[in-house]
Amino acid sequence: MQGVALVGLPGSGKSTVGRQLARRLQLPFIDSDPVIERRLGCSIRAYFEREGEESFRDVEEAVLDELTQTHAGVLSTGGGAVLRAANRERLRTRSHVVYLHSAPEEVFRRLRRDVNRPLLQVDDPLSRLRELYAVRDPLYREASHFVIETGRPSVVTLVNMIVMQLELAGIVPPH
Helix, strand or coil: CCEEEEECCCCCHHHHHHHHHHHCCCCCCCEHHHHHHHHCCCCCCHHHHHCCCHHHHHHHHHHHHHHHHCCCEEECCCHHHHHHHHHHHHHHHEEEEEEEECHHHHHHHHHHHCCHHHCCCCCCCCHHEEEEHHHHHHHHHHHCEEEECCCCCCCHHHHHHHHHHHHCCCCCCCC
């Protein structure tokens, strides 16, 4: 089976939902961000500040290329993974992509105290999230096979919604 990749804004729940989804489907889970950090030898935030976004995106693209070829489980991607066309294409053709769709206001509510998100370390993080959403929402949709509204459901409910979509599409057998 091809793997399942999760895309969405920073804070949309990709890592949390991905871990639970992998457990439910009895598949391995991998989060691309820690893989990238191991490759960089430092935090994404530190690398971002030191080398800039373009250099970071080069490393991210290489890691995603490898992971989409070798990982047959659940993959959680970074929020900006869809910015490069090559990443969108590889994700879409090599895995079943689920877009965890979250409104910027919802993400802001979840992340307002999180200091580890480099793109949100600005004076007005909600405006920043709205800008990211405006640019990225069409890209997430282009890359994805399924769109799941995150709204306020629990992680378990989101996992059930994803599993149901995968079952309906014949990707996983009904449980």
